[in-house]
Every structure is written in C-alpha cells, then in structure tokens.
Amino acid sequence: MLNQMRYFQAVVRCGSFTEAAEECHISQSAISQQIKALEQELGVQLIMRMNRKFELTPEGEYF
Numbered sequence: 001m002l003n004q005m006r007y008f009q010a011v012v013r014c015g016s017f018t019e020a021a022e023e024c025h026i027s028q029s030a031i032s033q034q035i036k037a038l039e040q041e042l043g044v045q046l047i048m049r050m051n052r053k054f055e056l057t058p059e060g061e062y063f
Contacts, residue, residue, distance in 0.1 A: 004038035007031050008046065008063070012056065 010020035011031065021028040039046050046060035 001038070001041065004034045004041075007034045008038060011035060011047070011054075012060075017054070 007020065007024055007026075010023050011017055014020040014023060017032055017035075018028050021031040024031060026034075035047060042059075042063070044059040044063075045057050046063055048055045048057055
C-alpha cells in the first residue's frame with residue numbers, strides 16, 4: 001500500500017500518469033493499475049479519469 005500511495009502522490013504532483021510512471025520507473029499501465037488497486041482498498045474513487053486527463057475527486061483531494 002505504501003508504494004500505491006507513493007504512485008498516487010507522483011500522479012498528482014506530475015499531473016500525468018505517464019510522467020509519474022517515468023519518475024517511478026514503472027510502466028504507465030502499471031501505475032494506473034496500482035492507483036485502481038489503492039482505490040479498491042480504500043473503497044473510494046480518488047481520481048476521475050477522462051480520456052487523457054484526470055481530476056481528483058473530493059476524496060482524492062482529502063487523501
């Protein structure tokens with residue numbers, strides 16, 4: 001879960017799944033899967049995905 005939290009922080013900081021994946025040295029699909037797994041563990045949606053863009057949900061902003 002700590003890696004998932006680190007990935008989430010990277011996505012928010014970079015504003016991009018692709019840039020966050022590069023920063024974390026993993027693939028873009030892997031970082032996306034890890035964020036989804038984190039959301040499932042927490043039971044809330046943290047990121048609202050829209051094509052190539054995303055927005056934080058209120059829960060994501062709080063987290």
